[in-house]
Amino acid sequence: MKSRFVALGLILIFNLSFIASAFTYDIKTQPGYEEFIKYLDKIFFVSTDEMKNIIKDFHSEMVNGLSGSNSSLKMIPSFTDRANGTEKGKFIALDFGGTNFRVMLVDLDGKGGVFVSSVDKYVIDKQYMEGTGEQLFDFIASGIKKIMEKNNISSHNQLELAFTFSFPVEQTNIAAGRLLIWVKGFTASGVVGKDVVVMLNEALKRIGIKNLKVAALVNDTVGTLVAKSYTEPSCDIGVVLGTGTNACYSEKMVNIKKWREISDKETMIVNMEWGNFNKLPITVYDKNVDATSSNPGAQRLEKMVSGMFLGEILRVVVHDLIDRNLIFQDESAINAFSNHPDFTTQDVALIEADNTDNLENVEVFLAKKGVKNITLESKKLLKHISKLVSCRSAKLAASSIAAVVLWIDPELKNKHVIGIDGSLFEKYPGYKEMMDDALKSLFKENSEHIVLEQAKDGSGVGAAIIAASVASTNNIKH
Numbered sequence: 001m002k003s004r005f006v007a008l009g010l011i012l013i014f015n016l017s018f019i020a021s022a023f024t025y026d027i028k029t030q031p032g033y034e035e036f037i038k039y040l041d042k043i044f045f046v047s048t049d050e051m052k053n054i055i056k057d058f059h060s061e062m063v064n065g066l067s068g069s070n071s072s073l074k075m076i077p078s079f080t081d082r083a084n085g086t087e088k089g090k091f092i093a094l095d096f097g098g099t100n101f102r103v104m105l106v107d108l109d110g111k112g113g114v115f116v117s118s119v120d121k122y123v124i125d126k127q128y129m130e131g132t133g134e135q136l137f138d139f140i141a142s143g144i145k146k147i148m149e150k151n152n153i154s155s156h157n158q159l160e161l162a163f164t165f166s167f168p169v170e171q172t173n174i175a176a177g178r179l180l181i182w183v184k185g186f187t188a189s190g191v192v193g194k195d196v197v198v199m200l201n202e203a204l205k206r207i208g209i210k211n212l213k214v215a216a217l218v219n220d221t222v223g224t225l226v227a228k229s230y231t232e233p234s235c236d237i238g239v240v241l242g243t244g245t246n247a248c249y250s251e252k253m254v255n256i257k258k259w260r261e262i263s264d265k266e267t268m269i270v271n272m273e274w275g276n277f278n279k280l281p282i283t284v285y286d287k288n289v290d291a292t293s294s295n296p297g298a299q300r301l302e303k304m305v306s307g308m309f310l311g312e313i314l315r316v317v318v319h320d321l322i323d324r325n326l327i328f329q330d331e332s333a334i335n336a337f338s339n340h341p342d343f344t345t346q347d348v349a350l351i352e353a354d355n356t357d358n359l360e361n362v363e364v365f366l367a368k369k370g371v372k373n374i375t376l377e378s379k380k381l382l383k384h385i386s387k388l389v390s391c392r393s394a395k396l397a398a399s400s401i402a403a404v405v406l407w408i409d410p411e412l413k414n415k416h417v418i419g420i421d422g423s424l425f426e427k428y429p430g431y432k433e434m435m436d437d438a439l440k441s442l443f444k445e446n447s448e449h450i451v452l453e454q455a456k457d458g459s460g461v462g463a464a465i466i467a468a469s470v471a472s473t474n475n476i477k478h
Helices: 002-025 033-044 048-067 133-150 196-206 220-231 284-291 300-305 310-323 332-336 345-353 360-368 376-408 423-427 431-449 458-473
Strands: 088-096 100-109 114-123 159-165 169-173 176-179 212-218 235-241 245-252 267-271 416-421 450-454
Touching (some): 033 376, 088 133, 114 220, 133 196, 159 220, 159 458, 212 458, 235 458, 245 300, 245 376, 284 300, 300 376, 310 345, 376 450, 416 458
Parallel strands (some): 235 416
Antiparallel strands (some): 169 176
């Protein structure tokens, strides 16, 4: 009799298990599913009114930053201005942009023409990102030495190097500046507070290069603006939308209240360091991403916009949905979405770009991550979340650009070309179109006055142009 009850109990458990599995197979039948998706739609949506508020707050922070008051925008003078198109010469350009750096040979013809004869690209391993500053700069210097040897560049004649350094630096002149804070995942010791030009020069000497001198230290956004203005006079704002994000623009000297030096220039490029802008509504997911980053409490805009963080935002949202049993009804997904940082912006782009009938590309991607029993509903929801994350990023980037344009031209009467460099803008499917749509919602037909144009690899070329300008001022021949 006892065995009969046991058998009946097992049958009952099996049937209940089968019913439960059938119930959870369609995630849309889960209690609270529709309500929670509406909640996600709401917290990631950036309305036109919210964009206008961002612009207003941006202007307040710009005023404070330019005057030297407390501000999330550092508004750093760059000691240089836009190109005039006549800069000429041959230069070695080092572009240290984040997780990689490039060394280039750049030839400027003085008529707006640029010829890059050689480019070497290096990925910066974690050991250099998190090691010592000396190790990091020795690695960078070795790349410079290799391109010199490859192109038979003499080590006897005095040469000049254009140095793009894409991190917050307080410059004291065109060829000197101390690092204020590491961003983009870097923590290399012994660099914060130090002059990065001095550190690079010392690294060059350690490997036997004594004839190369840094002529110009340039932020990547400044280089982007200068490079684009070399061929497009209407370009007055430079933006980077890649691993990180930042912007610069040409400002009237009278507005730079914290500038204490005498200058005969009317304008100067100001490096905004807008990745740190913090007057933004954030979600619980943004708080999670910030808490696990290398610099908690800093770079709020960057952590909501840039390529370094979009994959992580997607991951923490999906992980929450898994905990709520609203997506991926299989334990295999728990491990796939538990590892930080295991998702990239390329992953988000792949998911969003899949237009196949059954989202086969998304399924292949998830299978590689170890996810099993993938339903069509889960794939559709994953794509929807990817779109929420990327669309918010594009709207915040467009709002920030709109703020700078209106600062320069409050009535939006003139044409403003925005030179934009970075893989997010260049490669993310539909990103530019989302930015254009956001600008149209703000300015209607006047949005045509704001032209977003790619300035590919502009930062290194811009640094060379600035070095040429410095050489011209000092009457140095190249």
